[in-house]
Amino acid sequence: METTRGAERQRTAAERRRRELLEAADRVVLRDGPQASMNAIAAEAGITKPILYRHFGDKGGLYRALAKRHTDALLSALRAALDAPSERRERVEATLDTYLAAIEARPQVYRFLMHPSDDAAPSPEQGFDVGRHSAPLLRRLGEELGKVIVERVDLGPESEQMARIWGHGIVGMMHAAGDWWLGDRPCSREQLVRSLADLLWGRLAEAGDLPGGQGF
Amino acid sequence: METTRGAERQRTAAERRRRELLEAADRVVLRDGPQASMNAIAAEAGITKPILYRHFGDKGGLYRALAKRHTDALLSALRAALDAPSERRERVEATLDTYLAAIEARPQVYRFLMHPSDDAAPSPEQGFDVGRHSAPLLRRLGEELGKVIVERVDLGPESEQMARIWGHGIVGMMHAAGDWWLGDRPCSREQLVRSLADLLWGRLAEAGDLPGGQGF
DNA sequence: ATATCCCCGTTACTAGCGGTAACAACAGTC
DNA sequence: GACTGTTGTTACCGCTAGTAACGGGGATAT
Structure with missing residues (x-):
């Protein structure tokens, strides 16, 4: 039953990957400014868009991280x-x-x-969400x-x-x-x-x- | 030679139009927030996009006005x-x-x-344009x-x-x-x-x- | 009256964006 | 060997800003 050890290793691997992606994103943002595109970030990290989305949900998630x-x-x-x-x-x-x-x-x-x-939050909620x-x-x-x-x-x-x-x-x-x-x-x-x-x-x-x- | 009078009238008509467009844009921005699209603004004004672009150059121009x-x-x-x-x-x-x-x-x-x-300004100038x-x-x-x-x-x-x-x-x-x-x-x-x-x-x-x- | 010019307006398009569905390949587990 | 979950892909959707290219109408010049 290697379940726990395997899961552990997998988790740490995912976290390391996440750090790598963040560092790549960092480089791109530093170079292109805040309007850096997800495509550009993915390219810098050597992968494609859907992976970024799996890790961070959406662009806001990545930027928040x-x-x-x-x-x-x-x-x-x-x-x-x-x-x-x-x-x-x-x-x-x-x-x-x-x-x-x-x-x-x-x-x-x-x-x-x-x-x-x-x-x-694109927050389609109309009204006063000025916060x-x-x-x-x-x-x-x-x-x-x-x-x-x-x-x-x-x-x-x-x-x-x-x-x-x-x-x-x-x-x-x-x-x-x-x-x-x-x-x-x-x-x-x-x-x-x-x-x-x-x-x-x-x-x-x-x-x-x-x-x-x-x-x- | 009605040139000057005609041009004058035309200019004032253009300015009135411009004011109308700005008021329409105002309504849309007030309703949809800053991410209001050019399409939406044009629709509110009862016209189509290219007219907006002829009047204001680009989105930045409209927003600046x-x-x-x-x-x-x-x-x-x-x-x-x-x-x-x-x-x-x-x-x-x-x-x-x-x-x-x-x-x-x-x-x-x-x-x-x-x-x-x-x-x-999308300002493709890289470097420190932080102003x-x-x-x-x-x-x-x-x-x-x-x-x-x-x-x-x-x-x-x-x-x-x-x-x-x-x-x-x-x-x-x-x-x-x-x-x-x-x-x-x-x-x-x-x-x-x-x-x-x-x-x-x-x-x-x-x-x-x-x-x-x-x-x- | 006719031809010219210019501006208002349209439809139809491009390129790029954020985001997603569907599928391929490989790992470890039973 | 079959099963499951993760990692990665390609190909797509709907949207955006912005742009030809063309049609029509009113004033001007001859």
């Missing part, structure tokens, strides 16, 4: 920066810098993560940051609601500024990090109005 | 809120609220503006806000750079928080607005650490 790898990697790097033993402002700057360094190092990956090209459409990575980062805030910062009553709002807000700030910065590169990474941290540290409230017309 | 209308409308509403004669904090809150009210009122439009479904991929609306809002900040807020030296960074950062914060909020609706709009304004007003810097573990 692919995104999870990168998201997990980025998330753990951010967690490390967020857990460093230093002052709050320093940690915030380190986290911003970690994120920006990551997207700077591999812009194609970043682009794929943020723009899965209308992945997953989930922005990249899942942003949502996840926002939720995680919200958790960190609620458990470390004293925000008084209603702190949980506000912490989640702040989590998503700060992540969005980081993302939008990073996206813009990555396009034109108008300044150094350090300056960007410092400016964003300044914004979070209330410099907008402290700054005086400029003469001529009402202030901001 | 469509997006410009909504973007302009939203932008002018935001400008009005930003120019109100009151205190800075109040103006910031009013602007946030205007944006959130807009996306709340017509989520499908909002979704279309943010996710043009890989529009426009421009996030919705043009966000970029435009960020730039506009940056301009407003640089001309109204006293940020000392390097103020222009910092103002642009802040513009994109604040817009991104607003967008991400709004997107998340629109999905789960975890709180009222007022509360969201107040929390985001609090964040911009430096409450993160002022808040104390919570006991148990390092602070944020």
Whole structure:
């Protein structure tokens, strides 16, 4: 009765295959961007389409699996920066810098993560399904940051609601500024990090109005 | 020689037609979301595809024309809120609220503006063309806000750079928080607005650490 | 009046996409 | 040796964006 051992071996073989396919998909996405076709990915992996579909269900499945790898990697790097033993402002700057360094190092990956090209659920459900459409990575980062805030910062009553709002807000700030910065590169990474941290540290409230017309 | 008058009339007729087509496209996008097909739009307008292509070049052209209308409308509403004669904090809150009210009122439009479904330039240029991929609306809002900040807020030296960074950062914060909020609706709009304004007003810097573990 | 030109509109097509059905070949199990 | 499950194939479906190629009608020029 070799059933269990055989099944085991088969399972691990399937998992290894799955990893190979993911790596091939990775290469293609890195080369062709998020609109890489299933045909191209299959060709890169040296096989044909139906195998991909057997492993991942549909294109959304493959992309979700692919995104999870990168998201997990980025998330753990951010967690490390967020857990460093230093002052709050320093940690915030380190986290911003970690994120920006990551997207700077591999812009194609970043682009794929943020723009899965209308992945997953085609969801023929009409009506207002406006949730989930922005990249899942942003949502996840926002939720995680919200958790960190609620458990470390004293925000008084209603702190949980506000912490989640702040989590998503700060992540969005980081993302939008990073996206813009990555396009034109108008300044150094350090300056960007410092400016964003300044914004979070209330410099907008402290700054005086400029003469001529009402202030901001 | 009726040449000029004839050409004139013809031009205005073409422009009226174009507006009609855009309105039909608007209805379809509002109903089907950003993945509305050219066939569906043509059918809604009561004509066939090639006419659309003659008017707008390609799908990206149509979507850009469509997006410009909504973007302009939203932008002018935001400008009005930003120019109100009151205190800075109040103006910031009013602007946030205007944006959130807009996306709340017509989520499908909002979704279309943010996710043009890989529009426009297929740009076969490989390499790092990571600019421009996030919705043009966000970029435009960020730039506009940056301009407003640089001309109204006293940020000392390097103020222009910092103002642009802040513009994109604040817009991104607003967008991400709004997107998340629109999905789960975890709180009222007022509360969201107040929390985001609090964040911009430096409450993160002022808040104390919570006991148990390092602070944020 | 006739011929010219230009624009609106059509039908019919291409190439490529995501996804699937049907079938072939090989493994290990009974 | 028969059976079963996995791995792989080819050939197809329905859809999409986009494009000829052609027909008809109204204004213009002679």
